[in-house]
Amino acid sequence: MDRASHLSVVVDLSPNHWYLSSTRTQQNARPLSLKSFLSQLLVFLNSHIACKDENTLAVFGALPGRSVMLHSSTNESSGNPFEMADADTYRPFKILDAEVMQTIARHVETLGPSDIKKPVELVGALSKSLCYINRITTASSTQSNEQTAALDPRILILSVSPDQSSSYIPIMNSIFAAQKLKVTIDICKVYGSESVFLQQAAHLTGGSYLHLERADALLQYLTMSFLPPPSIRQLLSVPTQDKIDFRAACFCHKRIVDIGFVCSVCLSIFCQPVPVCSTCRTKFPIKTLQRLNAARPTVATPATTPTVQTALSLPSSNSIKGTNVNGSQSTVQNGSR
Amino acid sequence: MPPRRLEPGYHDGESDSDVDIFDDFGASAKSKGKGKGKAIDRGKKEKGKGTSKEQPYAWEASYTRSWDTVQEDEAGSLQGAVEDLIARGRRRRLLAPAAAIRRTIIRHLILLLDLSSAMMDRDMRPTRFDLMLQYAREFVTEWFDQNPLGQIGVVGMRAGIGERLGEMTGNPQEVLKAISERHKLEPTGEPSLQNAIDMARSSTSHLPTHSSREILIIFGSLTTCDPGNIHETLAECVKDRIRISVVALAAEMKICRELCDKTGGQFGVALNEGHFKDLLFELIPPPAQRATAPNARGGATAPADLMMMGFPTRLPDTSPPSLCVCHSKLKSEGFLCPRCGAKVCDVPTDCDICGLMIVSSPHLARSYHHLFPVKTYQAVTDLDDTPNPSSSCHGCARPFKNAPQQMAGSSGEGMSPLGRYRCPDCHNDFCPECDVFVHDVVHCCPGCGK
Numbered sequence A: 001m002d003r004a005s006h007l008s009v010v011v012d013l014s015p016n017h018w019y020l021s022s023t024r025t026q027q028n029a030r031p032l033s034l035k036s037f038l039s040q041l042l043v044f045l046n047s048h049i050a051c052k053d054e055n056t057l058a059v060f061g062a063l064p065g066r067s068v069m070l071h072s073s074t075n076e077s078s079g080n081p082f083e084m085a086d087a088d089t090y091r092p093f094k095i096l097d098a099e100v101m102q103t104i105a106r107h108v109e110t111l112g113p114s115d116i117k118k119p120v121e122l123v124g125a126l127s128k129s130l131c132y133i134n135r136i137t138t139a140s141s142t143q144s145n146e147q148t149a150a151l152d153p154r155i156l157i158l159s160v161s162p163d164q165s166s167s168y169i170p171i172m173n174s175i176f177a178a179q180k181l182k183v184t185i186d187i188c189k190v191y192g193s194e195s196v197f198l199q200q201a202a203h204l205t206g207g208s209y210l211h212l213e214r215a216d217a218l219l220q221y222l223t224m225s226f227l228p229p230p231s232i233r234q235l236l237s238v239p240t241q242d243k244i245d246f247r248a249a250c251f252c253h254k255r256i257v258d259i260g261f262v263c264s265v266c267l268s269i270f271c272q273p274v275p276v277c278s279t280c281r282t283k284f285p286i287k288t289l290q291r292l293n294a295a296r297p298t299v300a301t302p303a304t305t306p307t308v309q310t311a312l313s314l315p316s317s318n319s320i321k322g323t324n325v326n327g328s329q330s331t332v333q334n335g336s337r
Numbered sequence B: 001m002p003p004r005r006l007e008p009g010y011h012d013g014e015s016d017s018d019v020d021i022f023d024d025f026g027a028s029a030k031s032k033g034k035g036k037g038k039a040i041d042r043g044k045k046e047k048g049k050g051t052s053k054e055q056p057y058a059w060e061a062s063y064t065r066s067w068d069t070v071q072e073d074e075a076g077s078l079q080g081a082v083e084d085l086i087a088r089g090r091r092r093r094l095l096a097p098a099a100a101i102r103r104t105i106i107r108h109l110i111l112l113l114d115l116s117s118a119m120m121d122r123d124m125r126p127t128r129f130d131l132m133l134q135y136a137r138e139f140v141t142e143w144f145d146q147n148p149l150g151q152i153g154v155v156g157m158r159a160g161i162g163e164r165l166g167e168m169t170g171n172p173q174e175v176l177k178a179i180s181e182r183h184k185l186e187p188t189g190e191p192s193l194q195n196a197i198d199m200a201r202s203s204t205s206h207l208p209t210h211s212s213r214e215i216l217i218i219f220g221s222l223t224t225c226d227p228g229n230i231h232e233t234l235a236e237c238v239k240d241r242i243r244i245s246v247v248a249l250a251a252e253m254k255i256c257r258e259l260c261d262k263t264g265g266q267f268g269v270a271l272n273e274g275h276f277k278d279l280l281f282e283l284i285p286p287p288a289q290r291a292t293a294p295n296a297r298g299g300a301t302a303p304a305d306l307m308m309m310g311f312p313t314r315l316p317d318t319s320p321p322s323l324c325v326c327h328s329k330l331k332s333e334g335f336l337c338p339r340c341g342a343k344v345c346d347v348p349t350d351c352d353i354c355g356l357m358i359v360s361s362p363h364l365a366r367s368y369h370h371l372f373p374v375k376t377y378q379a380v381t382d383l384d385d386t387p388n389p390s391s392s393c394h395g396c397a398r399p400f401k402n403a404p405q406q407m408a409g410s411s412g413e414g415m416s417p418l419g420r421y422r423c424p425d426c427h428n429d430f431c432p433e434c435d436v437f438v439h440d441v442v443h444c445c446p447g448c449g450k
């Protein structure tokens, strides 16, 4: 249990959803502002590097239309502009805090009005964190240094925005890459509806998925569930997912479906029987179409399927399931594939 | 001990191996004789190709030490050798077709293992049999990783009959179990291709039309003792659109090549251990379907179809126990059919109540990178056209070298002297390691998320 561990944190910095998160509404009785979120996050990041001297950290931000690396403990930022002597603060904490906050501020300032409408680049931030983990794990294995060889890498995603159906394939590809690298992906859903894709990410990589019930207690959730590395978590009782949704998004409308029609050649998913596959241009036999149309469930529109879901799920999540559909449909217009 | 390569001069000396061949199996023995002739030209032809094939046959190779194949440069580092490897990987990718090609994703494979006494030959270490089992296990694991919707069944051939070792299943563990118990698979007697293929064919007869049917034969013998005319079996396989591929460990037999050619499969003779593995692993990626025209050779292109599939909800271990519909067992975990709400134990499967095909979406998603590959990055040769070159890799934030670097050896082609590779869509620069990692593992560009 004495090994160093690497933590990559992906922070969802969607301005729109942080605004929603900080406003008090009927559903959002305990608002959490971005400012308070960041200060709690920094405490968590500090405690990670304080746990063990060899622990490494990388922080990535997902902004609308771009993804940026906010901080990494291996990139000794040369000629650190944030360096101010402060007798009261441990120097690595100071560097980390200043670097994260200033990079966020710098990038948020350059966001134009057209950028705001774009979805956040969660995929970019996730695949960057994988590239980074690939870099440090291959570097440590060639150094054959025992301490760095056992990195036990993990990724923590702090998400506030809903699933973008257009990013389904890249997210799944990233999840399989994480599986290959033996990276655990933890999810902390700070605000908003349950994320189907991120649930699958946690499930497939053996991480935990946590939907905050009280967003103002963020720091407590973070330190209790996500601070211990996966090797220690086997001894602890970390929250597990009660139910995982294995639904997929259809390729034609990017709607989440639970019964889909799949092209046997390219595995494109459609929400209704189509005569020609839009991905690979395969024509399907008329007979199949007639048979499938006859066999379709009487109410096959995806909007009604969550009623099946809610009947089986816990009562507390009923309201969330309802918003899930609306949330995922509002992102339909973006994405071309 | 049958020799595997037959040089003209060597031909006479092999009569000792023919002693154990039963000449009363007319057709097969004749085809064997012809096969030898072919094997000669093939052996010569192959010698000129790719690197793994340039090595001599296993028994005539001198002992090579793995550290001899890696060379240090003047500075004593291995950088050059590593870059060579990377460069080779890049070139291979450049040669691959960029456009989305049609592939057979839902595959059904029968693994036909030769368990005849010829497999006890020691020309591959430790024995052909042990090596085959070891590679077969690796093959199965990798195959299920790349073909998550596929199913594999195992048939052995020994003592003149085909023997079903494992039922057709989509669970890798069950397949591995079928080939894990070495003592149950002890090689003995003569193989029978016809009996084994007939058995394999019968276990694929119930499959739906849109799935592929494939037989992969690992064949170490030079004979086959068949009860009837094997060409009739071959005709049946062509009719059933079964694709037969053969990896031969001895020499080429005419009937084996004919089986592959007529059914659109691949045929290869393994030269040595490494080549054996290469031949086997070449068959793992889902086969590309050529064009939309039906396969001219009467091959195994399955017709396209639209399938209705359900994506289930997984119940956690902590949910109240209920009966599953597949085994009627009381248990907590399971998957709920989205149409009828029945609980099944494992996916992919067909719902026992309403017949809906239930798959989890990750199963489908695992195959998408075959269909939507990341665009090949272009090597950046100079930065004159770039107004603001980034100082570090867009993926891993590793800083770029400033001065162009002399490329080691012959690897210059297709490589960037600056160590920069640019995505054609988002125009971000990546380091060589990320270039390989993005294309081989992540399958998603960190810059544009495609």
Ligand SMILES: [Zn+2]
Binding pocket: A250, A251, A252, A253, A254, A255, A270, A271, A272
């Ligand atoms: Zn649709």
Ligand SMILES: [Zn+2]
Binding pocket: A263, A264, A265, A266, A267, A268, A277, A278, A279, A280, A281, A282
């Ligand atoms: Zn298609």
Ligand SMILES: [Zn+2]
Binding pocket: B324, B325, B326, B327, B328, B329, B344, B345
């Ligand atoms: Zn069951």
Ligand SMILES: [Zn+2]
Binding pocket: B337, B338, B339, B340, B341, B342, B351, B352, B353, B354, B355, B356
């Ligand atoms: Zn059902």
Ligand SMILES: [Zn+2]
Binding pocket: A131, B393, B394, B395, B396, B397, B398, B430, B431, B432, B433, B434, B435
């Ligand atoms: Zn890189």
Ligand SMILES: [Zn+2]
Binding pocket: B423, B424, B425, B426, B427, B428, B445, B446, B447, B448, B449
């Ligand atoms: Zn790109």
